[in-house]
Each structure stands twice: as structure tokens, then as C-alpha cells.
Amino acid sequence: METLSFDSGARTAFAERLALLYKEAGNPPLKRVSEAVVRLQRVDERGRPVRVSAQRISDWRRAKNVPAQFPALAAVLHVLIPQARRARPVPVSAGLYDLVQWQRLWERALADPTTGERPAPPAADEQPAAEVPGAPGGVCPYRGLAAYRRQDAGWFFGRDRSTRALVAQLDATGDTGGLVMLVGASGAGKSSLLNAGLVPALRSGAPDAGAGPPRRVLQLVPGADPLRELTRRVPQLAPVVGAVREAAASLPA
Known part of the structure; x- marks a missing residue:
């Protein structure tokens, strides 16, 4: 498993990783990838078709900017990863075919403070319908399709009952052992519930975490x-x- 710190230049690391995947996929023409994205018929969180221009993909690979939204990147990955996997079933670099790791890499690149260059504005076919206003201090609590993280727990609301249910399930296995699995459809919010709901509750010893002391969590x-x-x-x-x-x-x- 590879980890990445902001000190390594997250935006550059993202671009290099994408360039590596592109190479492993056979360096297909940018226009062909853009057209393949259209054929996927993906939509974003607002229900609009996902479109990614050839120039946009080129800019991502050269670290000129970072995708403004993950659905656009995910669509490109869904084109490139199968091509790379056909050529090399076992990735040349661990996690290269893993969308979860790609999302983490993208999140870090999007927040990378080490570069003075601001992302170029989205192309016309990627412009959001409306800008989401930022919260005081420059933090936007809306994460779109990206999962909530542990550091986003303060913005995570509406899942208290689910959090308590998970804690109760874990408490029930405290004496007997066992495995508790959280399952659900893709995009249902499993990662958000675990990272921004369950983990903070367990670590803080909050009321949602039951009667015991704060617990150690390994992820x-x-x-x-x-x-x-x-x-x-x-x-x-x-x-x-x-x-x-x-x-x-x-x-x-």
C-alpha cells in the first residue's frame, strides 16, 4: 500500500500516477479516451452527463490542474484501467487499478498547498451548474460524491442512528469475538459512515460509542x-x- 504526504507534492504525484496508468493502458489517443467517456453515459451528482475533453485529460497528466470533481476522473479511470489490466493483469505499481486509492490521491492533490498555481477553470462541458458557497474559514462542508473523512466528522450529520447501530453490533462481539460487516450499494455512504461517524465515536468515547473508554481503531x-x-x-x-x-x-x- 502506498501512502502520500503533502510534502511530496500531491499534485505532481497525482499527475505522475495518471501518466503511468495512461502508459500502461497503451497511450491511447486523448480524443479516443474522451469519446469513450461519453459512451459510458455517466452522470454527476446533479444528474448532468459527465464530459471530459482531450485537453482536460492532457492537463491532468501534466499537473497543470487537478479534476474539479471526482466523477470526471472516475469516468476516465473506468476507460483506462480495463485497458491497462488487459495488458498487465497485475499492476506494475500497487493500487494502480484501485479506485479507492485513486480517490484518496485525488483528494490530496485537490487540497495540495505546495503549488502556487491555481487550477485552470473547468472547460465549458465541465462547468458546474452553480458554485457551492464555502463555509467560514474557507472550508466547504459539501463533498459532492467524495466520501467524508475522519477530519470531516464535524460536518457529518443525519446518521446518528446508523452510528449507534454499528457501535451496538461491535459491543455485542466484545466478549465472543466475531466480524461486523457494513454492506450496501455503491455510493450509499458506507465509507462516510465508517470514517466520519463510527471511527470518531469510538475514538472519542462519545455517547454514541457506548459505555466503554475510547477505543483504538486500525484502518x-x-x-x-x-x-x-x-x-x-x-x-x-x-x-x-x-x-x-x-x-x-x-x-x-
């Missing part, structure tokens, strides 16, 4: 080798994971 992205990442974050599980690997290796092919 991980499975990546290409989920078991390795799990044991890296929770070393105590290494013997169990090792036994599982040995048992799996002994099974007939």
Missing part, C-alpha cells in the same frame, strides 16, 4: 496482498495468518 486498505497488510498492521495475527497460508498451500490444486 487498512487490503491492497494486492490483504493478509500481508493485515499482519503488518496487527503483528499478533502473524501466527494465525501463517497457519492459514500453510493450510491453503497444502490443498490440492
Whole structure:
């Protein structure tokens, strides 16, 4: 799993990552990618068709600006990733085909304070219907299709009952162990509920988190080798994971 700090130049890192994916996809003509985005028939959060010009894609790759909205980037990724995967099923760089990691990279690039260049205004076919006014201090609480993060907990409202239900499920497994899974349709808000609802409640020992003290929370992205990442974050599980690997290796092919 790759991590990125603002100090590394998030906007440059985003552009380099996109250029790498583009290369792995065979360097298709920009116009062809733009036309493929149209054929996807995607819509943004306002129900408008997603359109991305060839010039826009070129600007992203050269770090001239960062996509203003994630749906536009996601549409391009949905064109490039399958092409790259056909040529190389295992990505040349971990997470290159992972939309979750792409969204995190985009969020950091969008907020990158290390560059003095401001993003160029969106092309006409990407202009939003109306600008969302910023909150005092320059922070906009509306995240569009992007998931709410732990640092956005102060803006996250309306899911208290769901948060309490998750905490209750976790409390029920406290003595017996077990696994609690949150499932739902894509875009339903699972990541937001976990990151901006459940995790802050558990860490703060808030009323929603039950009667116990603040709890330690470990978060991980499975990546290409989920078991390795799990044991890296929770070393105590290494013997169990090792036994599982040995048992799996002994099974007939």
C-alpha cells in the first residue's frame, strides 16, 4: 500500500500516477479516451452527463490542474484501467487499478498547498451548474460524491442512528469475538459512515460509542496482498495468518 504526504507534492504525484496508468493502458489517443467517456453515459451528482475533453485529460497528466470533481476522473479511470489490466493483469505499481486509492490521491492533490498555481477553470462541458458557497474559514462542508473523512466528522450529520447501530453490533462481539460487516450499494455512504461517524465515536468515547473508554481503531486498505497488510498492521495475527497460508498451500490444486 502506498501512502502520500503533502510534502511530496500531491499534485505532481497525482499527475505522475495518471501518466503511468495512461502508459500502461497503451497511450491511447486523448480524443479516443474522451469519446469513450461519453459512451459510458455517466452522470454527476446533479444528474448532468459527465464530459471530459482531450485537453482536460492532457492537463491532468501534466499537473497543470487537478479534476474539479471526482466523477470526471472516475469516468476516465473506468476507460483506462480495463485497458491497462488487459495488458498487465497485475499492476506494475500497487493500487494502480484501485479506485479507492485513486480517490484518496485525488483528494490530496485537490487540497495540495505546495503549488502556487491555481487550477485552470473547468472547460465549458465541465462547468458546474452553480458554485457551492464555502463555509467560514474557507472550508466547504459539501463533498459532492467524495466520501467524508475522519477530519470531516464535524460536518457529518443525519446518521446518528446508523452510528449507534454499528457501535451496538461491535459491543455485542466484545466478549465472543466475531466480524461486523457494513454492506450496501455503491455510493450509499458506507465509507462516510465508517470514517466520519463510527471511527470518531469510538475514538472519542462519545455517547454514541457506548459505555466503554475510547477505543483504538486500525484502518487498512487490503491492497494486492490483504493478509500481508493485515499482519503488518496487527503483528499478533502473524501466527494465525501463517497457519492459514500453510493450510491453503497444502490443498490440492
